[in-house]
Amino acid sequence: MDRPTLILSVMLMTLLTGIEKVSAQVVAQDAPSTFTISPGYRFTEKSGEALYNATCAGCHMPDGEGAQGAGHYPALADNPAVEAAPYVIVNVLHGRKGMPSFGDEMNDDQVAAVVNYTRTHFGNRFAGDVTPSQVRSLR
Structure with missing residues (x-):
């Protein structure tokens, strides 16, 4: 060279x-x-809004309107199915179709918080707060 x-x-x-x-x-x-990455792959967020943003908004969108593309992510906004609290709890705990389960990553208080948030936001105004004991009974 x-x-x-x-x-x-x-x-x-x-x-x-x-x-x-x-x-x-x-x-x-x-x-x-x-x-931050939650220690032990558990969510550390406590409020329903923070949990929704950390777990649900990526697919169901921040406004709860859902999305279609590589998959179908149903709208949670103005969704009458969200009125049935046990239905929402079971979906969060165990997943449904392409939705992952969050039961191992959230405790009963967290599941109750995110379910209550979903049932009272995005145009949903369903009465009756979900309690951690209700979540525990459906685990």
Whole structure:
């Protein structure tokens, strides 16, 4: 390799190494500081809204309107099926069709909270709060 090519190669390697370091710093800076992975694969969120956003919104959408694409994710908004609290509890605990189960990742209080949130938001106004003991009985 002649001298100019060698110098150009060294300069290119130095430039690429510098870009790599800067990229790593930018990625670290842009990483959300509030993102946490729940210990033991259990959800740590407590409120129904936080649990909905962590578990349901990805498929059923933040507004509860559902989605279609790679799969069919039914709307929870204005959905009369959501009135039947045991139906919603069992779906959260054990899953349904393509929906995963969350019974192993949520305790009874968390399941009750997310079910109550779903039953009282998105145009749903169903009476009667779900209790942790109701969830426990359907596990």
